[in-house]
Ligand code: HEM
């Protein structure tokens with residue numbers, strides 16, 4: 001496979017970036033998208049040029065490190081797939097590739113395709129946890145959890161925090177991420193005691209990081225490599241109303 | 251009260267305010283439409299309806315101020331949210347595709363501003379009549395006023411266009427309200443989205459029927 005690859009090149013946080021075009025020949029269909037970038041980087045190094053910086057770690061779709069908006073879609077055109085799990089065969093018939101970083105004020109670009117997603121960590125630190133030690137496994141029937149709640153909590157917990165939801169949203173809103181983190185705890189008895197405080201603090205932190213606001217376009221759900229449902233966003237809104245009007249929280 | 255303002259000033263809180271005020275404006279549209287449709291039952295019906303409204307005196311003013319408050323709240327939240335949404339992505343994408351974002355949802359700001367402009371035009375046209383002094387001589391004959399107004403093709407077309415945009419606004423806005431208020435259930439989602447879109451279309455067709463019937467001379 002031969003490609004014309006347009007990649008966003010940016011030296012550092014403060015410099016101005018631009019799209020740079022590279023020609024790439026003889027790419028195997030079996031390669032992953034990141035392997036294609038590896039090949040391109042070897043050629044760049046061979047020509048004494050600066051290789052393209054991109055994030056990656058597990059390369060098996062579980063860590064959430066890889067990013068990039070590929071031909072207009074975060075993680076590329078294949079549904080429910082991270083960039084590292086995207087294979088070149090799913091880009092059959094495509095001649096030109098546009099590779100850009102996740103764009104959001106809250107995700108400043110560090111270099112080329114690498115963005116700083118520590119805003120997500122700060123949102124988690126604000127309340128995305130259970131404060132007391134849950135202890136070691138107790139008798140399974142001590143804390144009954146309905147099957148449906150367990151399933152939904154698990155689905156929300158599959159979020160790998162990659163930030164594709166922010167990248168996809170026309171408002172760069174982080175609501176799908178935050179709502180997944182809130183849902184996974186709100187649905188379980190262990191998360192219940194802190195649910196009101198949690199939603200208040202996490203929403204506050206989300207706003208301070210400079211993400212946009214949800215306008216219910218559901219673009220995030222379409223882009224999410226883990227197919228997290230926007231039902232979680234409705235649950236966040238519900239938790240928020242509960243914490244505002246029903247809880248004793250000040 | 252501090253707790254309420256703090257909460258409602260957050261991003262999620264502002265969306266809640268938008269949703270509630272949006273629903274209230276939708277309620278007004280229904281009532282206003284039902285009133286306007288008495289136009290089709292002839293001069294006595296709509297003139298009588300207008301006279302009843304005017305005879306309510308202070309009550310009408312209470313309703314007007316409430317409506318103004320709701321409208322201003324909806325609008326100011328819209329402006330605040332839009333500004334922060336624009337600021338959230340300072341460097342745009344070179345190449346971006348929307349897989350699921352509907353045209354209606356992308357046009358909310360434009361259709362919203364069109365509605366604002368239309369409401370101002372409409373208030374001047376039929377309520378205040380600042381630039382339509384000829385309507386003042388009609389002596390409360392709202393029926394004649396509507397016919398005279400919509401006999402101007404440009405005016406009628408402007409109303410029709412504006413109301414189509416209002417329908418587009420509601421097409422995204424009404425179903426979106428449920429999500430913003432945290433209402434989401436597998437059993438009812440289809441119905442909620444369908445009803446929201448259905449009412450958007452009904453409102454648009456209902457209001458358009460009046461200028462259209464005058465424009466085509468069906469009602470003279
Ligand atoms: C074909 C469509 C419409 C017709 C024929 C119509 C007709 C009228 C008439 C005749 C009045 C004045 C009533 C009076 O003399 O007391 C009025 C008032 C008003 N209309 Fe409409 N209208 C239409 C659509 C709309 C729409 C789409 C809106 C959107 C929000 C709207 C908002 C208002 C408002 C705010 C008032 C002022 C109420 C008041 O008197 O305080 N109208 N309309």
Ligand code: FES
Pocket residue numbers: 055056057058059060061062063064065066082083084085
């Ligand atoms: S590199 Fe870990 S998810 Fe892609």
